[in-house]
Amino acid sequence: MEAVTPSPDVSPTIQAKQFFSAEILAHPRSRQALEGLSQLAADERIVQLCNLEAMEQVHRWRNDFAPDSLVAYATADVLLAGRNLRADGAAFRSKGRWFNIKVGCDVAPDIKSVVRFEFQVGDEIPESEWEAHFLSAGAKTQ
Structure with missing residues (x-):
């Protein structure tokens, strides 16, 4: 794999000052998601909670x-140490297009909320690479 120089579109690392996943999961329309989350093993709950936080943080950063959708392990394995997650090879889908993202996330001891979060959005992932990273097409909307 050849080295790729990041484009000027790569964002600086954003340190979150507010966290949103617990609020989203507390909403009545998230009841089914919250129940599903409670059925997962602790490490998968951490990944899913951080994924949810990442999607909301990105949207609030740039509406x-x-x-x-977010795949934490799209181009690299997720590193999980206790309740601390590092996903340098994550990808998120927005409006039918996939983008690289790096995520750092720490969750509370009860694994119900995020207590530290940072992210860095990278370049768009070419459609020719989606299949190799198991990224689904989804609906293309503008």
Whole structure:
């Protein structure tokens, strides 16, 4: 694999000052998601909670992004140490297009909320690479 120089579109690392996943999961329309989350093993709950946080953080950072899916292990394995997650090879889908993202996330001891979060959005992932990273096409919307 050849080295790729990041484009000027790569964002600086954003340190979140507010966290949103617990609020989203507390909403009545998230009841089914919250129940599903409670059935998962602790490490998978951490991944899913951080994925949810990442999608909301990206949208609030730039509202022209509307993330509807996130794959934490798209181009690299997730590193999980206790309740601390590092996903340098994650990808999120917005409006039918996939983008690289790096995520750092720490969750509370009860694994119900995020207590630290940072992210860095990278370049768009070419459609020719989606299949190799198991990224689904989804609906293309503008």
